Structure formats: C-alpha cells, structure tokens
Amino acid sequence: MNGNHIVCECNGTTAAQIERAVQEGARSFEEVQEKLHIGKQCIKCKELAKLLIESFVEDMEEQ
Numbered sequence: 001m002n003g004n005h006i007v008c009e010c011n012g013t014t015a016a017q018i019e020r021a022v023q024e025g026a027r028s029f030e031e032v033q034e035k036l037h038i039g040k041q042c043i044k045c046k047e048l049a050k051l052l053i054e055s056f057v058e059d060m061e062e063q
C-alpha cells in the first residue's frame with residue numbers, strides 16, 4: 001500500500017502516519033488510536049487499520 005493512502009477518512013490519516021506511530025512504539029490499534037485519533041468517528045477504518053498495524057508491528061519485530 002502506498003504510504004499516502006488515506007486509511008482514516010474522518011481524520012485524513014495516512015498509512016505512513018500509522019507506520020510512524022508503530023515505529024514510535026504503538027503496538028495495538030488502541031495505542032495507535034490514542035496517538036492519531038483514528039477510528040473514533042465512523043470506525044469504518046478500524047479493520048484496515050488493525051491489519052496495517054499488525055503488519056507494521058511484524059516488520060518492526062523482524063528487524
């Protein structure tokens with residue numbers, strides 16, 4: 001997925017911003033939500049955001 005892809009339309013939050021939140025220490029949807037305020041309105045981004053966070057966390061743990 002392109003880093004510029006908007007994951008949370010309500011906030012305009014991109015995949016790259018979510019990746020950065022994981023690099024800065026967030027390890028779960030709830031932790032990313034706390035930092036970026038995603039998934040607090042219509043929550044339709046929640047499933048995609050969760051999948052992305054899981055895959056970014058895996059990438060981090062492989063390094």
Ligand code: FES
Binds near residue numbers: 008038043
């Ligand atoms: S798209 Fe994320 S809360 Fe609406």
